[in-house]
Amino acid sequence: MGRVKKKFDAGAATQYITRKRACKKLQLSLADFRRLCILKGVYPHAPANKKKVNKGSTANRTFYFMKDIQFLSHEPVINKFREYKIYVKRLKKSDNRKDRIRSSHIRSNKPSYKVDHIVRERYPSFVDALRDLDDALCMCFLFASFPRSGRVHVETIQLCRRLTVEFMQFVISAKCLKKVFVSIKGFYFQAVIMSQPITWVVPHNFPHNHPTDVDFRVMSTFTEFYISMLGFVLYRLYHSMNMHYPPQPTATNAKVEMLGEGKFCHEKEKNSEIISSLNTSLATFEPDEPEEDDVELDGEGLKQDETRRDLKDLFEGCRFFLSREVPKEPLVFVIRSCGGEASWDETQGLGATYNSNDETITHQIIDRPGEKTFISRYYLQPQWVFDSMNAGIKLPLKGYLPGDSLPPHLSPFVDESNGAYVPPERHRVIALQRGDDPGLNMDDDVSDDASDDVTDDDDEVTNDDVTDDANLDGSNTKANVKITSGKLDVDRKENVDQIQSEEKRLAVMMIPKKQKRLYEKIKYGQRRKVREAEALADKRKLIDAEAKKNERKQKRRQKS
Numbered sequence: 009m010g011r012v013k014k015k016f017d018a019g020a021a022t023q024y025i026t027r028k029r030a031c032k033k034l035q036l037s038l039a040d041f042r043r044l045c046i047l048k049g050v051y052p053h054a055p056a057n058k059k060k061v062n063k064g065s066t067a068n069r070t071f072y073f074m075k076d077i078q079f080l081s082h083e084p085v086i087n088k089f090r091e092y093k094i095y096v097k098r099l100k101k102s103d104n105r106k107d108r109i110r111s112s113h114i115r116s117n118k119p120s121y122k123v124d125h126i127v128r129e130r131y132p133s134f135v136d137a138l139r140d141l142d143d144a145l146c147m148c149f150l151f152a153s154f155p156r157s158g159r160v161h162v163e164t165i166q167l168c169r170r171l172t173v174e175f176m177q178f179v180i181s182a183k184c185l186k187k188v189f190v191s192i193k194g195f196y197f198q199a200v201i202m203s204q205p206i207t208w209v210v211p212h213n214f215p216h217n218h219p220t221d222v223d224f225r226v227m228s229t230f231t232e233f234y235i236s237m238l239g240f241v242l243y244r245l246y247h248s249m250n251m252h253y254p255p256q257p258t259a260t261n262a263k264v265e266m267l268g269e270g271k272f273c274h275e276k277e278k279n280s281e282i283i284s285s286l287n288t289s290l291a292t293f294e295p296d297e298p299e300e301d302d303v304e305l306d307g308e309g310l311k312q313d314e315t316r317r318d319l320k321d322l323f324e325g326c327r328f329f330l331s332r333e334v335p336k337e338p339l340v341f342v343i344r345s346c347g348g349e350a351s352w353d354e355t356q357g358l359g360a361t362y363n364s365n366d367e368t369i370t371h372q373i374i375d376r377p378g379e380k381t382f383i384s385r386y387y388l389q390p391q392w393v394f395d396s397m398n399a400g401i402k403l404p405l406k407g408y409l410p411g412d413s414l415p416p417h418l419s420p421f422v423d424e425s426n427g428a429y430v431p432p433e434r435h436r437v438i439a440l441q442r443g444d445d446p447g448l449n450m451d452d453d454v455s456d457d458a459s460d461d462v463t464d465d466d467d468e469v470t471n472d473d474v475t476d477d478a479n480l481d482g483s484n485t486k487a488n489v490k491i492t493s494g495k496l497d498v499d500r501k502e503n504v505d506q507i508q509s510e511e512k513r514l515a516v517m518m519i520p521k522k523q524k525r526l527y528e529k530i531k532y533g534q535r536r537k538v539r540e541a542e543a544l545a546d547k548r549k550l551i552d553a554e555a556k557k558n559e560r561k562q563k564r565r566q567k568s
Contacts, residue, residue, distance in 0.1 A: 016063045024061045024071040027052070034081060039225070040089045046229045047123055048083065049130050050076045088121035095119055123236045137241050138204040144234035145208035148172050151231050153211045159224045164231060171238050173284045176341055177255055178245050181290060183320040185345035187420040188338075188394050195338045196421070201245070207421075213335065249292070256291040257282050285359025286340045287350060318400055323348030329364055331374045332356055334390050339373060342397055377410055391417055399437050426534060429541035431548065 016022075025033070031041045045051065052070045055061040062069060080086075095118060102110040131137040152169040154160055179185050179199050186205070187198040194211040218224065246253035257279060282288050324347035330336055332353055343350045351362045362369070369385045373393065381387065392408035398420040407415050415433055424430050439446040519527055 016060075020055060020057060020061050021063060023074055024053070024055050025074050025077055026062075027070040027072065030072055030077045033077060034086065036086065036089065042226065043229045044080060044083065044085065044089070046226070047085065047126055047233050048080060050080060085121050085123070085126075088119055091119040123233055124240075126233070127237050127240055131237070134241075134244060135202065135204065137237060138201055138206065141204075141206050141238070141241060142208055143230075144238050145172070145175065145206070147227070147231050147234050148238060149208060149210045151227075153213065154218075155215070157218060159218050160228060164228065164235070167235055168231065169284075170280070171235065171242065173286070174242050174246075174253075174255055175238070176286055177283060177290060178242065178249070178251075180286065180341065180344045181249060181251065182245075183345060183347070185319070185342065185397075188342055188397055189419045189421060190338075190391075190394055190417060191419075195335075197341075198421070210338065213337075250295050251290050251292050255283055257288045258291045281358045285357060286337065286344060287359035287361065319346050319397065322346040322397065322400065322402070326370050327351075327362075327366075327368055328393075329362075329366070329369045329372045329385075331372065331376075333375045334373050339390060339393055342393055346397055374410060389414060399441060401440060403437070403440065427538040427541055429544040 027038075027041070031038055034041065034044075036044065050072065052072055055071055058071075059066060061071060095114065099111060099114050102114055127137075131140070148168040149172050151160065151165055152172050154165050156162055156165070182201070184199045184201055185197065186200050187196075187207075189196040194209045196207065196209050198205055198207045200206070243253050246255065283290075323343055326343075326348045328339070328343050328348055328350045330339055330350060330352045336352055336356065340350045349361070351360045351366075354360050354363065364372075367382075367384055369382070371386050371388055372382075373390050374387055375389060386405060387410050388405060388408050389410065389412070391414050392403060392405070395408075395415075395417065396403045398418070407413070416431065418431065418434055418437075422428070424434070436446045516524075516527070
């Protein structure tokens with residue numbers, strides 16, 4: 009008789025481990041275990057059969073792969089966690105004894121660790137790090153906007169601010185910004201770096217308090233890893249463009265330094281303040297040997313590079329002045345990424361290169377009426393900069409002047425293919441991109457059609473119409489019978505569309521049953537998308553018709 013196998017000693021029960029057993033195996037507390045899993049990129053998994061994995065129990069437990077826990081057991085950061093616990097115990101003991109000399113000595117030997125080897129472990133190639141850069145940027149930009157408080161270390165906030173500014177400086181120098189969208193959550197940006205689209209969000213600069221239902225320890229652990237990762241990525245990106253890292257302002261910015269001399273910051277902090285203004289060019293160096301890049305642009309990357317060339321010269325020759333009420337940092341970021349120049353009032357901080365009285369200013373961005381106006385420049389609202397960048401052309405100024413009712417700010421991240429709804433404002437932008445003149449507002453044409461459909465007056469039936477209908481029954485007329493010679497049928501080979509449709513129908517018939525259900529779901533989704541687009545188009549027609557109707561009533565009241 010062979011050896012009897014015990015239950016739950018093989019199969020799926022040995023491939024998973026509960027979180028409690030994993031903490032006991034690694035000899036870590038729950039907080040340290042969570043921190044280690046975040047740094048190493050290990051996440052819980054839901055087994056297919058929880059009862060079998062849970063050894064017959066139906067209790068709700070969190071499971072991890074056994075191989076992941078064995079992988080964590082060899083991590084040297086675990087020893088640093090234990091050294092930190094010993095450090096805390098020794099410090100508490102010396103503080104209770106009021107031994108200040110020993111306490112200062114213990115504080116000076118505080119254990120620390122680095123996650124450089126973990127970054128190299130998780131991202132063996134540079135492209136892998138670029139693909140995962142979205143979350144890192146979003147988290148760092150969020151922490152950079154935090155006020156000083158006891159929940160987050162001040163050093164972390166300052167480091168996130170420095171790294172985010174350095175990343176924006178690289179995007180400005182590389183001219184790789186592609187899209188921007190302003191929403192209620194913040195400013196959404198997308199840049200294309202080495203053919204990889206990178207999207208991140210920058211929160212609005214509003215004062216806020218930390219919510220009580222958010223665990224900032226978990227967020228700080230993620231930020232701790234993202235800071236190291238972003239630092240490595242920036243070092244590589246800066247050196248790929250032959251720029252110094254950390255970035256250094258060029259010697260040609262003497263005017264910038266002179267404007268803010270002795271007003272805003274110490275001498276040691278002047279360079280960092282100038283760089284954080286995003287309004288200065290960075291110093292470069294001559295490489296000793298040309299570096300071979302391990303990333304090659306594919307066809308899609310080449311197309312994106314052509315788009316970037318167009319955006320790079322979008323605001324070339326334009327000099328903008330930003331009033332104090334508009335968001336300075338996003339506007340400077342977009343303007344300089346598209347080849348323009350920007351400045352602001354000297355009292356708003358370092359980085360201003362010219363004042364508001366400069367006669368060479370071509371555009372002034374304002375959000376409220378100003379006191380002094382110049383004939384030599386255009387006064388526009390901030391949305392014109394963002395919409396022009398998304399369209400890839402300088403949009404007409406009508407509708408963006410001070411006091412105008414702004415057009416809808418359309419998102420460039422919406423997919424307009426496969427029968428999706430395209431608003432009339434987007435059609436107008438497409439016509440401008442083609443170089444066509446859209447003429448009058450396309451909304452007027454749509455509204456006229458809709459007003460013809462939505463009318464309160466009923467059509468009157470005339471006697472002529474009744475007479476014509478009566479003549480159609482053939483009672484008062486004679487049927488004209490005519491015999492014509494027959495024609496040969498059209499050759500089937502000449503009807504290409506019919507052949508393609510039949511081939512497609514036969515191919516659909518040959519799809520297996522399992523894949524056919526998936527195909528039907530895809531077609532159903534496409535039909536639903538078309539129905540939604542049609543419903544939105546009808547809704548827009550009704551809204552435009554109602555708006556035009558109210559406008560006509562208002563004009564009549566004014567005349568009367």
